[in-house]
Amino acid sequence: MNSLGDDCTELKKQYDACFNSWFSEHFLKGRHDDSLCAPIFKIYQDCVKRAIREQKIELREIDSDINTGEKEQQKPDHTKS
Template sequence: MNSLDPKCNELKKSYDSCFNLWFSEKFLKGDSADDMCKPIFMVYQECVRKAIEEQNINLKEIDKEVLGTPNEKTPPPPETK
């Protein structure tokens, strides 16, 4: 699957490869503490965030904490057109 923006596709492939290696070689063998893919993820995440901003999507809505809050089980208000 491609990334949100074609400019991020190579970064996504790199992260996916790293994650798959980490998952099969580390996590499934009980080593969940290793964060070997974090640097790649951070670069990929920044690329995706830039693409989101270019599409005029409000990052504040994306970054909003919901899990573990009362908002988790509250449906969003209906959109007004």
């Protein structure tokens, strides 16, 4: 899957590869220090934040959509006896 911004896709791939390696080689063996991928994640995160600003995506709208979906899923089902 590509990243939100085209400029960020390569960074996403690098972070995904780092995370997958860390998860299988460290986390699953009980070593939970995640500092190995932190520098790559920070660069990728900054790129995504920049893409969000450039594309004028309002995070409040996204949060609202998510919250609405959660509320709809939590409505009681009155069809059951």
